[in-house]
Amino acid sequence: MTFALETKGLVLQAGPRAISDPFDLQIEEGQHVLVLGPSGCGKSTLLRTIAGLQAPRKGTLELFGQLTDDGARRLVEPHKRGIGFLFQDGALWPQWNVAKTLTFVLKQRGMPRGEIKAEVTRLLEWVELSGFEDRSTPTLSGGEAQRVALARALACKPRLLLLDEPLGPLDFELRQGLLQRLHTLRKELNLTLLHVTHDPQEARAFADVEIRLNHGRLRAPKTIQHAQSAPSQPK
Amino acid sequence: MPTHRPTLILAVAALALFGLLPLAIMAWRITGDMSALSRLLDARTISLIGRTVLLGSGVVFIALAVGIPFGYLVARTDLPGRGLLSSLSWIPLLLPPLVMAMSWTVLAPMRGAPMTIWILGLGHFPLVATFVAKAARRIDRSQVEAARLVGGWSAQWRMEWPLIAPAAVLGATLAFVFAINDFAVPDYVSSVGPKFNVYADEVFATWQVDQKDAEAVSTALPLIALTLLALGVALFMRRRGSLASLAGGFERPTIMRLGRGKAPAVIFALGLLTVSVFMPVGQLLKEAGTGDTGWSIGHTAGAFSMALERCRDNLRASILLASAAATVALPVAFAIGHGAARMRHGKWLLAASMLPFAAPAILFGIGQISVWNHPLTQDFYTGDGLVIGMLLGRYLAFPVLVITSAIENLSPRLEESAAMVGASPFTRLFRIVAPPILPALAGAWTLVFVFAMRELDAAILVPGANKTVMFRLYNAVHFYRQDYVAALALVTLFVILIPGLLWSLFARKKMDVLS
Numbered sequence: 001m002t003f004a005l006e007t008k009g010l011v012l013q014a015g016p017r018a019i020s021d022p023f024d025l026q027i028e029e030g031q032h033v034l035v036l037g038p039s040g041c042g043k044s045t046l047l048r049t050i051a052g053l054q055a056p057r058k059g060t061l062e063l064f065g066q067l068t069d070d071g072a073r074r075l076v077e078p079h080k081r082g083i084g085f086l087f088q089d090g091a092l093w094p095q096w097n098v099a100k101t102l103t104f105v106l107k108q109r110g111m112p113r114g115e116i117k118a119e120v121t122r123l124l125e126w127v128e129l130s131g132f133e134d135r136s137t138p139t140l141s142g143g144e145a146q147r148v149a150l151a152r153a154l155a156c157k158p159r160l161l162l163l164d165e166p167l168g169p170l171d172f173e174l175r176q177g178l179l180q181r182l183h184t185l186r187k188e189l190n191l192t193l194l195h196v197t198h199d200p201q202e203a204r205a206f207a208d209v210e211i212r213l214n215h216g217r218l219r220a221p222k223t224i225q226h227a228q229s230a231p232s233q234p235k
Numbered sequence: 236m237p238t239h240r241p242t243l244i245l246a247v248a249a250l251a252l253f254g255l256l257p258l259a260i261m262a263w264r265i266t267g268d269m270s271a272l273s274r275l276l277d278a279r280t281i282s283l284i285g286r287t288v289l290l291g292s293g294v295v296f297i298a299l300a301v302g303i304p305f306g307y308l309v310a311r312t313d314l315p316g317r318g319l320l321s322s323l324s325w326i327p328l329l330l331p332p333l334v335m336a337m338s339w340t341v342l343a344p345m346r347g348a349p350m351t352i353w354i355l356g357l358g359h360f361p362l363v364a365t366f367v368a369k370a371a372r373r374i375d376r377s378q379v380e381a382a383r384l385v386g387g388w389s390a391q392w393r394m395e396w397p398l399i400a401p402a403a404v405l406g407a408t409l410a411f412v413f414a415i416n417d418f419a420v421p422d423y424v425s426s427v428g429p430k431f432n433v434y435a436d437e438v439f440a441t442w443q444v445d446q447k448d449a450e451a452v453s454t455a456l457p458l459i460a461l462t463l464l465a466l467g468v469a470l471f472m473r474r475r476g477s478l479a480s481l482a483g484g485f486e487r488p489t490i491m492r493l494g495r496g497k498a499p500a501v502i503f504a505l506g507l508l509t510v511s512v513f514m515p516v517g518q519l520l521k522e523a524g525t526g527d528t529g530w531s532i533g534h535t536a537g538a539f540s541m542a543l544e545r546c547r548d549n550l551r552a553s554i555l556l557a558s559a560a561a562t563v564a565l566p567v568a569f570a571i572g573h574g575a576a577r578m579r580h581g582k583w584l585l586a587a588s589m590l591p592f593a594a595p596a597i598l599f600g601i602g603q604i605s606v607w608n609h610p611l612t613q614d615f616y617t618g619d620g621l622v623i624g625m626l627l628g629r630y631l632a633f634p635v636l637v638i639t640s641a642i643e644n645l646s647p648r649l650e651e652s653a654a655m656v657g658a659s660p661f662t663r664l665f666r667i668v669a670p671p672i673l674p675a676l677a678g679a680w681t682l683v684f685v686f687a688m689r690e691l692d693a694a695i696l697v698p699g700a701n702k703t704v705m706f707r708l709y710n711a712v713h714f715y716r717q718d719y720v721a722a723l724a725l726v727t728l729f730v731i732l733i734p735g736l737l738w739s740l741f742a743r744k745k746m747d748v749l750s
Contacts (some may be wrong), residue, residue, distance in 0.1 A: 079656055108662075
């Protein structure tokens with residue numbers, strides 16, 4: 001079986017309180033996985049390592065059957081891993097408006113010039129921001145900024161979406177809206193989601209598995225049991 | 236995120252060639268004549284160290300005494316016209332010290348150490364004021380309000396001072412470095428009164444007598460040690476207190492009402508600008524327009540027209556050389572600044588770029604001669620290329636500092652998210668990092684232009700720089716002083732001030748860059 005993500009004896013380069021033991025982890029394609037743990041335990045470092053933004057200290061990492069990291073040796077560049085990344089603060093480029101931001105990404109991905117406009121429109125429809133093309137990114141609200149960041153991540157046609165507490169700064173309704181949107185997109189695009197969060201209660205309704213980082217170790221993944229009658233139950 | 240390696244290598248090569256190589260060669264020369272080190276123990280040398288430290292300390296005292304209250308007033312209070320006052324306060328730093336000396340030696344009868352300290356203190360207080368203002372604006376509103384609730388104004392000040400003090404020390408150490416390395420002011424003040432020779436003077440004199448490099452270097456060693464010490468302090472203080480990067484959710488503190496203190500505050504701020512800007516500039520205007528029958532507009536116009544007629548080529552050369560140096564320095568500083576901000580050991584890049592500035596300008600000039608005055612490089616040595624290279628090497632520290640600070644305040648996530656979509660390091664550098672820090676880049680260009688325009692000390696030694704307007708002014712005030720010389724000084728000031736003021740009025744508001 002090919003996993004979306006598989007690690008063997010992986011050790012992260014992280015701070016003193018972060019997971020220091022080697023760990024094996026397997027995540028199936030299409031799953032929504034919550035990553036939980038106290039501050040400083042290495043949740044973000046795990047995501048950054050998977051994305052290739054940071055090298056592991058030891059062990060191997062495979063994404064969709066392809067070996068991407070062997071010890072500190074990076075074998076596949078971040079943008080060639082089929083990954084989208086949602087940062088906590090959105091990390092939108094302040095110099096461009098929404099359309100230019102997405103155009104930049106699509107050009108980087110080699111999309112023919114004639115197809116870009118239609119693709120920008122489609123991406124914005126996906127994140128329910130049609131008509132926002134000309135909005136300057138610094139003028140967007142927190143929820144809008146995160147949805148543009150999601151559109152930017154989706155523009156790379158990712159198979160694995162890494163979410164580094166992207167909902168933290170948003171209020172309850174916006175968080176629910178974005179979680180619902182992510183859930184729908186996951187089904188439509190067959191995405192695998194690895195979701196770091198401080199507030200698992202809300203996200204559990206949409207997730208399949210949770211993994212916990214604590215006391216320097218990564219605990220075995222635990223399947224989330226959903227109540228059949230829960231109103232917010234998306235399945 | 237790693238920086239673009241080829242760009243960084245080219246930038247570091249430029250720094251090494253024009254900034255570090257002249258210093259390395261000068262250091263090497265001393266090993267050939269260790270006896271030159273014996274000069275360090277001369278009673279004369281020790282007395283020179285004392286005078287130089289006195290000069291630096293005096294300048295620091297003035298800069299702190301007026302810079303701290305001025306910076307705080309324009310940053311945090313409802314002082315009328317504080318934006319304009321803040322912009323105008325840059326002018327003394329932009330004025331060539333020689334021009335300040337020309338005016339103040341006529342305006343006041345003081346001479347020797349007090350006059351030299353006065354001129355350099357007034358000229359460098361903006362360094363303290365600017366850093367203090369920046370630090371004062373970056374204290375979070377909730378922190379200020381919490382302190383106020385605990386114990387009123389005194390609690391607020393006691394909470395704020397530890398956050399502002401590192402900025403004041405940073406500005407003061409830079410003022411110290413400028414003051415102890417200045418050659419033009421002590422030299423000029425000594426030429427119109429009793430001699431007050433300091434180290435920078437002595438290094439030049441030692442080299443001029445018999446051109447022995449080793450003696451010049453050994454004479455300069457204490458000065459270099461003092462400068463390095465001060466710059467070490469400056470680098471250490473750079474990320475302390477409220478000069479550190481802002482946390483998310485930061486809110487600017489509210490503007491405080493001066494109430495009954497408004498009138499004294501206005502008098503203080505205007506008084507400071509009067510003595511540091513309006514009086515010296517006014518004196519030059521008076522001098523330019525005074526003929527046999529007293530001051531007249533006709534005479535003023537005549538002096539300006541004569542200045543432009545006689546020195547047009549010098550002005551043009553200065554503007555072209557300073558613009559070229561600033562334009563070349565910008566990409567070099569950008570690449571080094573990005574490396575300094577983002578690489579694990581980047582602070583060494585920052586320190587390396589500051590070394591050329593740590594050496595006395597005169598010594599730096601002698602180093603350039605040692606490197607380039609050879610038959611094979613004669614054309615380069617006598618041409619504009621060396622002048623541009625020398626200015627680049629000498630002043631690279633400032634754009635690197637400005638750009639490093641701006642990049643440190645920019646979230647690394649912006650570059651990481653660009654890396655995730657496949658943007659190359661070069662694309663990330665120029666399309667993701669550069670646009671949000673454009674005001675800082677404009678500030679960096681302006682700083683090099685201004686310092687290059689007012690450069691005199693190292694330029695005295697490099698043949699290609701003999702055609703600059705500062706060199707012409709230096710000769711004019713030493714050998715004959717006519718009406719047109721004051722007019723020429725004013726024209727030079729005007730040229731220097733324009734880009735500085737434009738940046739101060741427009742770009743600086745968009746981004747605080749001098750952290």
